[in-house]
Amino acid sequence: MGYIRIDNLTKMYMGRRSKPRNLHDPIERSGDNILVLNNISMSFEEGEMVCILGPSGCGKSTLLRVIAGFENPTYGAIWVGGKPVIGPSDQSIFVFQHSGLFPWMTVAQNVGLGLRHMADKAAKKAKIKEFIEIVELDGFEDYYPHQLSGGMQRRAELARAIAVNPDLLIMDEPFSGLDFLTHMKMREEVVNMHEFIRKTTLVVTHDIDDALIMGDRIVVFSGRPAAVKMIHKLDFPRPRDFERDHGLSRLRSEIFLMLGVPYAV
Numbered sequence: 001m002g003y004i005r006i007d008n009l010t011k012m013y014m015g016r017r018s019k020p021r022n023l024h025d026p027i028e029r030s031g032d033n034i035l036v037l038n039n040i041s042m043s044f045e046e047g048e049m050v051c052i053l054g055p056s057g058c059g060k061s062t063l064l065r066v067i068a069g070f071e072n073p074t075y076g077a078i079w080v081g082g083k084p085v086i087g088p089s090d091q092s093i094f095v096f097q098h099s100g101l102f103p104w105m106t107v108a109q110n111v112g113l114g115l116r117h118m119a120d121k122a123a124k125k126a127k128i129k130e131f132i133e134i135v136e137l138d139g140f141e142d143y144y145p146h147q148l149s150g151g152m153q154r155r156a157e158l159a160r161a162i163a164v165n166p167d168l169l170i171m172d173e174p175f176s177g178l179d180f181l182t183h184m185k186m187r188e189e190v191v192n193m194h195e196f197i198r199k200t201t202l203v204v205t206h207d208i209d210d211a212l213i214m215g216d217r218i219v220v221f222s223g224r225p226a227a228v229k230m231i232h233k234l235d236f237p238r239p240r241d242f243e244r245d246h247g248l249s250r251l252r253s254e255i256f257l258m259l260g261v262p263y264a265v
């Protein structure tokens with residue numbers, strides 16, 4: 001059955017110039033309509049970290065937005081935790097590609113946003129401290145976003161997202177724009193965070209190594225309209241290492257090839 005179930009999902013963005021004449025034909029691309037996701041079905045288990053790869057513009061962010069309930073499917077349906085997705089929910093938290101921290105709030109205030117419902121001030125403060133420690137930002141509680149580096153802002157955002165205690169964490173390219181070392185460190189932190197909270201997590205990344213190091217499951221999409229090219233459960237032991245694990249490095253070469261790079265770099 002799956003914790004997340006995606007059934008025959010098709011998403012078409014309707015162009016301004018024309019509407020499709022036959023709404024029952026998902027392949028119709030009359031005028032400037034764009035078919036983005038083409039009849040996708042798949043399911044993910046509770047607590048899994050699912051990494052999604054695919055060429056630029058294929059529809060990965062669209063898929064995340066539909067799962068989060070920000071966009072409606074054109075056809076098909078999505079269930080999360082046995083309930084159909086009909087709109088955004090407090091239980092699904094989206095971490096966007098660009099910082100969504102409130103600039104007029106400190107790190108602690110931003111993280112505390114997810115804990116608005118807690119009346120007990122001392123308990124709330126302790127919780128904020130706990131989440132700030134998970135992302136290793138202790139000492140920066142009273143800093144404002146503009147006083148933090150890009151990587152620190154991402155970590156604060158991650159702390160704010162997990163403070164909400166969502167059932168589903170959705171991340172769209174969480175490491176884009178970070179320098180190499182910060183990227184590596186953040187990746188390790190997301191893996192540790194996931195080990196710790198064990199919430200179902202969907203991550204879109206354009207980095208094949210990220211997907212193979214982090215994922216319990218990996219999905220590779222074709223170019224637009226996105227269709228599933230590969231869906232693979234990753235049973236490789238952690239911490240994962242391409243040098244030691246030949247199965248992992250073979251899969252890496254296979255995915256490079258699948259995405260149009262004939263040799264693994």
Ligand SMILES: Nc1ncnc2c1ncn2[C@@H]1O[C@H](COP(=O)(O)OP(=O)(O)OP(=O)(O)O)[C@@H](O)[C@H]1O
Nearest residue numbers: 013034036054055056057058059060061062063224
């Ligand atoms: N709101 C929208 N209205 C119309 N077309 C859209 C809209 N959002 C996305 N698209 C189109 O849908 C296609 C897929 O976009 P999407 O952002 O989902 O791709 P992506 O796989 O996330 O790409 P990238 O890897 O570059 O982030 C693109 O051709 C884009 O132009």
Ligand SMILES: [Mg+2]
Nearest residue numbers: 060061062172
């Ligand atoms: Mg995108």
